[in-house]
Amino acid sequence: MNVFQAGLFEGKVVLITGGGTGIGRALALAFGELGAMVVIAARREGPLSGVVKTIEDRGGRACMYTLDVRDEARVEEVVRGIWQDVGGVDVLVNNAGGNFMSPAVAMSAHGFRTVLDINLVGTFLMSQAVGRRWLDEGREGSIVNISATNAEYGSPLMAHSGASKAGINNLTQTLAVEWGGTGVRVNAVLPGPVRTEGSDERLWTDAALVERVEEGIPLGRFTTPRDVVGVVVFLASEAGAFLTGSLIALDGGERLRSLIF
Ligand SMILES: CCCCCCCCCCC/C=C/C(=O)SCCNC(=O)CCNC(=O)[C@H](O)C(C)(C)COP(=O)(O)OP(=O)(O)OC[C@H]1O[C@@H](n2cnc3c(N)ncnc32)[C@H](O)[C@@H]1OP(=O)(O)O
């Protein structure tokens, strides 16, 4: 993004979960272009290695770890490895997420728990493993959580996702208060619907519904990964130095649709 100063994240390590696809991939490429050492982590090796190669081909620095954010022992092992390999983390983006569409009455308890575990428990485990080290070392840091607008007004057909994102918003504000004293900032970005490989496959399968929803957005289009990049980079940068516990909606006004008459 050329609105940001070249080399803005030179000397910084940015860890992005789910960095192999969609929004996470866009974030990884952007931080790479801004000079960061980019560390990406997710379950599948294939998408991760593609992103590392792209960053390196563009002259940046990146590395990857396979992990499932639900696996507490693996999260600890990976974060310990990052501290050993690249000297720690300056920015953590909790982006890994899961979702599928189902009426609440038809959703299995395991399906509900799965999404809560990936989105909310995963965000907690990653934040705790990184935050603990920041507090021990008296080191400043910034966490940006990728929440969603469905956290705020209920989430028909995505009860698990809405509940998990509401939990992420609350966790964001709790950690902002608990960790603010040592210069650790914790914020969240709440995108509206974004067309990505993961969401196209699982959520936006009804073309007529997608068109109707898009038409109702005051700014006339869905959120893009590029929109998310702009706000996350801002929050992680010096320009966001006095922001903590902020929940920033990024939806072109979509959540205000009901106000249209
Ligand atoms: C057009 C309307 C606009 C409304 C505006 C809303 C505002 C926008 C809000 C959007 C918010 C968030 C969006 C996103 O998060 S998009 C990201 C999508 N990407 C992903 O989901 C990628 C990762 N996903 C996955 O890995 C999987 O989908 C999953 C989350 C399911 C986890 O995979 P895992 O392998 O761990 O889990 P299992 O496959 O073993 O399944 C676990 C249980 O879940 C049940 N399940 C899975 N899929 C479905 C489905 N499609 N329908 C019903 N149930 C499902 C599965 O059966 C398992 O349960 P059981 O053991 O009981 O069978």
Ligand SMILES: NC(=O)C1=CN([C@@H]2O[C@H](COP(=O)(O)OP(=O)(O)OC[C@H]3O[C@@H](n4cnc5c(N)ncnc54)[C@H](OP(=O)(O)O)[C@@H]3O)[C@@H](O)[C@H]2O)C=CC1
């Ligand atoms: N698309 C949308 O409409 C919106 C998305 N969001 C949020 O944005 C974030 C990114 O979503 P998006 O880019 O659309 O979707 P994608 O499916 O493209 O990305 C999700 C990423 O998370 C990783 N991931 C999923 N489960 C786990 C896990 N258990 N452990 C580690 N990594 C995991 C996946 O990699 P792998 O499978 O290799 O593990 C994948 O790279 C999510 O938090 C999502 O909820 C928010 C609002 C709207």
